Amino acid sequence: MQNGKLEFECVGLTNNGKFPLQHTGRGEDKSPEFIIHNLSSKAKTIAITLDDIAHPIFGVYNHWVIWNIPATNRIPGGIPAGKTVPSLGNAVQGISYGRHRYAGPKPPRGWQHAYKFTIYVLDSEINLKSSARKRHLLKAIKPHIIQQGEIVGVFE
Numbered sequence: 001m002q003n004g005k006l007e008f009e010c011v012g013l014t015n016n017g018k019f020p021l022q023h024t025g026r027g028e029d030k031s032p033e034f035i036i037h038n039l040s041s042k043a044k045t046i047a048i049t050l051d052d053i054a055h056p057i058f059g060v061y062n063h064w065v066i067w068n069i070p071a072t073n074r075i076p077g078g079i080p081a082g083k084t085v086p087s088l089g090n091a092v093q094g095i096s097y098g099r100h101r102y103a104g105p106k107p108p109r110g111w112q113h114a115y116k117f118t119i120y121v122l123d124s125e126i127n128l129k130s131s132a133r134k135r136h137l138l139k140a141i142k143p144h145i146i147q148q149g150e151i152v153g154v155f156e
Contacts, residue, residue, distance in 0.1 A: 006149030007037040010117055011077065019115065019155040023077075025106025031064070033077035040121055040146050043071035047120040047141055049134055050096075052105070053152070054114040062134040063103045063115070065094040067126050067141070083130035094132040105155035112156035121147035 011033040012020040021027035034048070047067035055061040069075060070089040081101030085091045093100045107113040122144040128136060 006039075006119055006121055006147040008119055008149050008151070009035040009037070010151045010153075011035065013151060013153045015151050015153075017153055019105050019153040024104040024155055027104070029102065029104045030078040031102035031104075034075040034117075034119065036073045036075075036119070036121075038147075039071060039073055042123055042146055043121045044124050045069060045071060045122045045126065046075065047122060047126070047137060048075070049118045049120075049137070050102070050104075051116050051118070051134075052107070052113050053116045054112075056111075062096040063105070064098050064101075065096045065132075065134045065137055066091055066102075067094070067122075067128065067137055068092050071121065092128065092130050092132075094128070094130055094134070094137060096134060100130060105153075107156060110156065112154055114152055114154050116150050116152045118148065118150045120145050 023032045046069040050064035052061040069091040083100050097103045105115050123146050124144050126140050128140055
């Protein structure tokens, strides 16, 4: 990592705060908006993952993976489903719980889970097929990460 920790906001969610209902599987299941404050001038693309980090069976369970978002200070909410997202410069959504789409928190009723968004700022586009999973993405981006940040939210 060349430029260190990324500073960003996930609109409606404070770190370790409660997930807004609209961004969950019990609400509108829409991805939130992200505002990036210290984007590196070397940034070419952005990747985002969403993981349930407190799953009682799987430990960490991936809910969303998207990459090749053109470097920008604002990533809009409500990213539509699809293998590619034309409105985001043909960003690619891979295979996760949401299968080519955002899938927000929806733990069993009465169970609180913690969910982590991780944003990776990259120095290049990533050449992966939409059939890729998070583990494939992480391997492909490892030498290209110039900034990284995360925010955690809880939901039950």
